Amino acid sequence: EAGVAQSPRYKIIEKRQSVAFWCNPISGHATLYWYQQILGQGPKLLIQFQNNGVVDDSQLPKDRFSAERLKGVDSTLKIQPAKLEDSAVYLCASSLLRNTRQAPGDGYTFGSGTRLTVV
Amino acid sequence: DAKTTQPTSMDCAEGRAANLPCNHSTISGNEYVYWYRQIHSQGPQYIIHGLKNNETNEMASLIITEDRKSSTLILPHATLRDTAVYYCIVRPGSSNTGKLIFGQGTTLQVKP
Numbered sequence: 001e002a003g004v005a006q007s008p009r010y011k012i013i014e015k016r017q018s019v020a021f022w023c024n025p026i027s028g029h030a031t032l033y034w035y036q037q038i039l040g041q042g043p044k045l046l047i048q049f050q051n052n053g054v055v056d057d058s059q060l061p062k063d064r065f066s067a068e069r070l071k072g073v074d075s076t077l078k079i080q081p082a083k084l085e086d087s088a089v090y091l092c093a094s095s096l097l098r099n100t101r102q103a104p105g106d107g108y109t110f111g112s113g114t115r116l117t118v119v
Numbered sequence: 120d121a122k123t124t125q126p127t128s129m130d131c132a133e134g135r136a137a138n139l140p141c142n143h144s145t146i147s148g149n150e151y152v153y154w155y156r157q158i159h160s161q162g163p164q165y166i167i168h169g170l171k172n173n174e175t176n177e178m179a180s181l182i183i184t185e186d187r188k189s190s191t192l193i194l195p196h197a198t199l200r201d202t203a204v205y206y207c208i209v210r211p212g213s214s215n216t217g218k219l220i221f222g223q224g225t226t227l228q229v230k231p
Contacts, residue, residue, distance in 0.1 A: 042223055043163065044221070045220075056218060095217050108165055110162025112160065
């Protein structure tokens, strides 16, 4: 099956500029996640969607970051205005929502990410 | 915060078994142990998971101690392509959120 698609692969912008990232999850995956991975650290969840609704955005810096998932499929993550500390890899992932009575498998697939450099 | 602790880095000779430890002393009864790895310039990839029994698949084996406070991921015959950062994560089995909380992981360097 096709994986999680992300674009662009790399992006370099100046601080205070805006940038947008795009993600196409695996077909049929209801849940979509955006993670931020700063160099040398593990990924950190920014926002989670269930279909087109937000489940968790507690770690999203809402003064500058926004995300949407129109029609419950593709998603975009935007940063406006960007700061130097936003330099990171932005990973998109998707998963099947597991029934609570089922043993959890994985079904969790990450894209290769967008590497953002803010100068 | 991550509920697991792992060594920062490990080396392994090619062809030998790589044993990656993980401590999760505060694990709850309904939490599973998951392992992921992240090869350079790629997103994390699922390896294996378990609750309390040892598990094996085509990629690795997972050994969980009887008290469930620690586990070991075993790559039986490490290759150069196994060089990656390995993350140990505990996750509720019945959670609907699906969120993964990553620590810093263990950087495994497989050497010729």
